[in-house]
Amino acid sequence: MEKLTVSSSPHLRHSDTTAGIMLDVIIALCPAAIYGCILFGLKAAAILLVCVVTAVLAEFLWNKALKKPNSIGDFSAVVTGLLLGMNLPSTVPLWVAAIGSVVAIIVVKQMFGGIGHNFANPAIAARIVLLVSFPGKMTSFLEPVSDTVTSATPLAAEAGTYSAKMLFFGMHSGSIGETSAFLLLVGGAYLIIRRVISPIIPLCFIGTVGILTLVSGGDILSAIFGGGIMLGAVFMATDYSTSPITAKGKLIFGIGCGLITFIIRKFGAMPEGVSYAILLMNILVPYINRFTLNRPFGKRKVGRHHA
Amino acid sequence: MPEKEKIMRPVKRIKGGCFLPHLKDTAELETVEMTGVETVFIPFSQHIGAPAKPVVKKGDEVKVGTLIGEAVGAVSAPIHASVSGTVSKVTDTGIEIKSDGKMAPDEALAPIEVKEPADLAKAARQCGLVGLGGAGFPTGIKLDVKKKSIKTLIVNGAECEPYITSDYRECMDNYEDVIEGIYLIKKVLGIKRVVICIESNKKKAIKKLFEIAADKRDTKNRVRVMKLPQKYPQGAEKVIIYSATGRKLPLGKLPSDIGCMVMNITSIGTLYRFIKTGMPLVSKRVTVDGTAVPEPKNVIVPIGTPIKALLEFVGVDTEQIGKVPMGGPMMGIALDDINKSVEKRNNGITVMKSQIKSETVTPCIRCGRCASACPMQLYPAMVETAVKLNNTEKIKELNVNYCMECGCCSYVCPARRPLTQTMRVAKSALKGEKK
Structure with missing residues (x-):
């Protein structure tokens, strides 16, 4: 008889894998990405392609150089590349997009230990690096209908420029993947149904910005549907390693993101603040985790008897 | 009402x-009673606490239900003959009985x-x-x-x-x-x-x-x-x-x-x-199921029956089995030897096919599924980091002693990390600390 396999329990595993989760995220991003390509043309498609290919290549070469196991099979580099591409305006030169991907994978992700160890979302951090390095190139948006360069995004445009329908379905200028709130929400719903993400962060993020804008007398429609909030709240703020683990923590994180976004938009020099808001909250995640951990089942609060 | x-x-x-x-x-399915058991080996320790002490010697005649090992101390349990026949061996760990095939119950009961x-x-x-x-x-x-x-x-x-x-x-x-x-x-x-x-x-x-x-x-x-x-x-x-x-x-x-x-x-x-x-616990209903079992069944088995004999009785090809967790697939302990006996507390045997592809463990992606699956609301992924760093302080802080090793964390982990095993390691690290 053959020798029996002895391993520790459990002897049953759920079918979900890391690669499966990443594939789900890619599927969820596809509608908005494809719409972006239709809206902004072939150039947009080229940017997305360059971002994805560079990201995967960078990860592959890094692993090769450091003699680490090859990790491109988990598709996380594809997600990073795709997210970065969707966060870029369609006018950006391809080499800028490529630099962004290299920064995201090598500097932000791998240098901190690879998947699960990065403290900031690679796509967001890379976008900010590009934004401060190439401010002109990163803020010239294409007007989708007339092909005029340097159209103001709904956030920078005067209120009333766009109708509610145009804002919601994405017929306006902006980064490649951020314009269609509708398709991004469809992707988000898919991820929630597949239990890949929890709805807490997106709801708190979007809700906070909405309420604060409303209270301060701003244009709520362009605030929620016009900028990068949908893409940021659904796909980037929910990144596993850079968001809190507990439900309470997620709540704080989402509200924090919304608050900072609003403050930057309202009082800062820039029309958009989603990326900075998420990055700032990313840094706070270890602290949020630490102060929101649940007590284990059946453990009483310490120090209660003194009260 | x-x-x-x-x-x-x-x-x-x-x-x-x-x-x-x-x-x-x-x-x-109707429960089947197992017949034709030739020898049984009844371990002294089938419970938490002190092992039973033998009260029979080699050559003694026993009937079904005869006391063969008595409880020692407060936390213990006695053992009884599960077949009628002759005591053929008394070892350090248990008693072997050769069955006479009659399954005659002890008249004193x-x-x-x-x-x-x-x-x-x-x-x-x-x-x-x-x-x-x-x-x-x-x-x-x-x-x-x-x-x-x-x-x-x-x-x-x-x-x-x-x-x-x-x-x-x-x-x-x-x-x-x-x-x-x-x-x-x-x-x-x-x-x-x-x-x-x-x-x-x-x-x-x-x-x-x-x-x-x-x-x-x-x-x-x-x-x-x-x-x-x-x-x-x-x-x-x-x-x-x-x-x-x-x-x-x-x-x-x-x-x-x-x-x-x-x-x-x-x-x-x-x-x-x-x-x-008056008939003590001498047999047990055991579910035999799993990927290597052609016709799964519930079988009433005399305690001490070799697991191999039980598997053959159910029609399992014992040459073609890969992993045999005693119990269910979530908490069962994988056997290294199917010549061990069926014990009182066994309620199932999961028999899995050979050549189970061992899945590759990938890095933790901090998805938090282990934490949301934990019925005790612990954080297995954080415990894993603490174990890796050998940080007993942190392990204690994460309340690992609440873990009941149910296996949920490992079950849901998309990176296939052996989290339940890590929790066990963490618990024993704390025990070592106390000494």
Whole structure:
């Protein structure tokens, strides 16, 4: 008889894998990405392609150089590349997009230990690096209908420029993947149904910005549907390693993101603040985790008897 | 009494846990009795506590039910011959008996009278009864309580492990023993209320249990059936107490400390059979199922039967098996040798095919699924980091001692990390610290 396999329990595993989760995220991003390509043309498609290919290549070469196991099979580099591409305006030169991907994978992700160890979302951090390095190139948006360069995004445009329908379905200028709130929400719903993400962060993020804008007398429609909030709240703020683990923590994180976004938009020099808001909250995640951990089942609060 | 009032919903529901495939292929099959056992090897230690001490020697004639090893000290349980025949070997770990094939019961066995709580505890001890849900805690100790000190008797019929249906069959086949057992324990110990817990998908068993609950002896509607959600691990002691009473059992406390007693449904049936006939715990219903079992079955097996003989009886090709967890696939311990014996606390054997592809472990992606699946609300991924850094301070801070090793964290991990094993390592690291 053959020798029996002895391993520790459990002897049953759920079918979900890391690669499966990443594939789900890619599927969820596809509608908005494809719409972006239709809206902004072939150039947009080229940017997305360059971002994805560079990201995967960078990860592959890094692993090769450091003699680490090859990790491109988990598709996380594809997600990073795709997210970065969707966060870029369609006018950006391809080499800028490529630099962004290299920064995201090598500097932000791998240098901190690879998947699960990065403290900031690679796509967001890379976008900010590009934004401060190439401010002109990163803020010239294409007007989708007339092909005029340097159209103001709904956030920078005067209120009333766009109708509610145009804002919601994405017929306006902006980064490649951020314009269609509708398709991004469809992707988000898919991820929630597949239990890949929890709805807490997106709801708190979007809700906070909405309420604060409303209270301060701003244009709520362009605030929620016009900028990068949908893409940021659904796909980037929910990144596993850079968001809190507990439900309470997620709540704080989402509200924090919304608050900072609003403050930057309202009082800062820039029309958009989603990326900075998420990055700032990313840094706070270890602290949020630490102060929101649940007590284990059946453990009483310490120090209660003194009260 | 109307069904609505007899069947109740859980008082509280746990936060974690996971939905597993049920795989209860054997649920509606008749239980088969195993015959033709040639030799049995009955281990001294089939329970938590001190091993039994032999009272027979090589060459002694024994019958089914004859005492062959007596309990030593407070926490222990006796063992009895499960076949009739001759004692062929007494080793350091157990007693081997060659069967004469007659399965003749010991004539000295007689029904037992139970009136006082002490009688009940004594009966459980004489019976050699241990927690048949898998824990193996001597039942005599559990039942050794003062009259009226227990408010709630929780009858555990959850059977939340995949494949296993032995408790379900006890409910279906021997439900009279279960009824009588429940009412006897309730009366003798002066227990106020009884909650019979069972997962909501076992409709036929719920119907049978409803008959127990609707018995005419229960005039004040104190015996009720509770439908548990089909979420693993409903049958864990802390979880079932929470579902039935809404109370959280603190770490290190016994259910009796909060006025509860949890008993497995088969334990109750077995105890009643002993009181009725005097026949101690000598055989056990075991579910044999898994990917390598062509025809899964519930089999009543004499205790001490070699597992190999049982597998052959069920028709498993023992040349083609890869992994044999004793118990269900979630908490079962993988055997290194199928010549070991079937023990009292075994309720199932999962037999898996050979060449199980070992899946590659990938880095943790911090998805937090292990934390949301943990019924004790622990953070296995954080414990893993602390174990890697050998940080006992942090391990302690993360309350690893609350872990009951149910396996949920490993089950849900998309990176296939052996988190449950890591929790065990963390717990033993803390133990080492104390020394």
